[in-house]
Amino acid sequence: MAAAPYYPWRENNRFELMVDGHCFFPQLIQAMEQAQQTIDIELYLVESGQSFNRVFAILAAAAARGVRVRCLFDGAGSRDLGEEDRQRLHESGVELRFYNPLNLWGGRANLHRDHRKLILVDDQVAFIGGTGFTDDFCIPDEAGHCLWHEQMLRVEGPVVADWVTVFQHQWDATHRRRGRPPAQLHRVRIPPRPEGSEGLARVSLTDGRTHRELVQALLSSIARAERKVWLATPYFVPGWRIRRSLMRAARRGVDVRLLLCGEITDHPPVRYAGQRYYRRLLMAGVRIFEYQPRFLHLKTVLVDDWVSLGSANFDRWTLHWNLEANQNIIDSGMTRTVEESFATDFAESREWTLQDWRELSWPHRLKIRLWGGISRSAMVWLGIR
Secondary structure, eight states: OOOOOOOOOBOSOEEEEEESHHHHHHHHHHHHHTOSSEEEEEESOBOSSHHHHHHHHHHHHHHHTTOEEEEEEETTTTTTSOHHHHHHHHHTTOEEEEESOOOTTOGGGGGOEEOOOEEEETTTEEEEESOOBSHHHHOOOTTSOOSEEOEEEEEESTTHHHHHHHHHHHHHHHHHOOSOOOOOOOOOOOOOOOSOSSSEEEEEEEOSSSOOHHHHHHHHHHHHOSSEEEEEOSOOOOOHHHHHHHHHHHHTTOEEEEEEEOSOOSOHHHHHHHHTTHHHHHHHTOEEEEEOSSEEOOOEEEETTEEEEESOOOSHHHHHHEEEEEEEEEOHHHHHHHHHHHHHHHHTEEEOOHHHHHTOOHHHHHHHHHHHHHHHHHHHHHTOO
């Protein structure tokens, strides 16, 4: 299987950060309503409900007026998309494919997932981030908030052509693939940072089977950090290289902060498994914040003026098994916007201290030991570093 391409920096791009579904979902709907030629969607989580019904109406109307509509959904993440809704998509003229459908006899091959979140309209506008078409992401409650705290990025400019290539590559690969060939991972050369500070962007990928350039880009940026490394992720079970890079940055005086899930999470065992790293990180000077109001599902990194935002959770599991895609950005306006978003979330979070760790109750420590041990054993058994 040919290696997935990796991408250079592109100039003269424009960005808009949208926080939470009440903001980004109407913009997604509007952009798709205005489509004239193509709508391409690659998503992990898709399920039947109010949000899907709204999206379906838009896609069906677009297909009826001659727009080519293609949907690539993950076979596991879309398991709650009912058969009736799948049939409706087919009958409306939408081209529908599923990545790696679950197979009773598939074994470890079932663990490979397409976790990317990408929506393209007329090959001119790209939406990248962490959302899916589910009510938790997209439908506000009576207070006006969606259950999951999420970000999406609207991108226009030359880099959108690369996102079009990313989608087309995976669309074709999903159609051709029969079985899953063994991984043949290799390192790639990260494109050097260009001169300038406005409108720069590049696509950053984890292909899952040929390269994990997205991880290389993160580690390279943290190694060069001079002022800050702020990282938001819902599932914090990082590999040793990421943990080491964060601690090294903190020890040389960089402001390193983690924005993680609090008690409101869809996977409590993962939270406990990740907390086993807190003590060493705190001792190294890393600040750890757990978001309190809702389930935090952000996947955002700010390293000085370098921003990375997209689908990657930066945990060992997703970076080993999943197809991921982030938008890397150098742009002063986006730097300020992302910094402000982090500051808002830090203010609504609980900050851990070493004293908090020392005073943990024995039931809490037991959960950390239990789920941390299970996580470690699973990673060893699956060969994940």
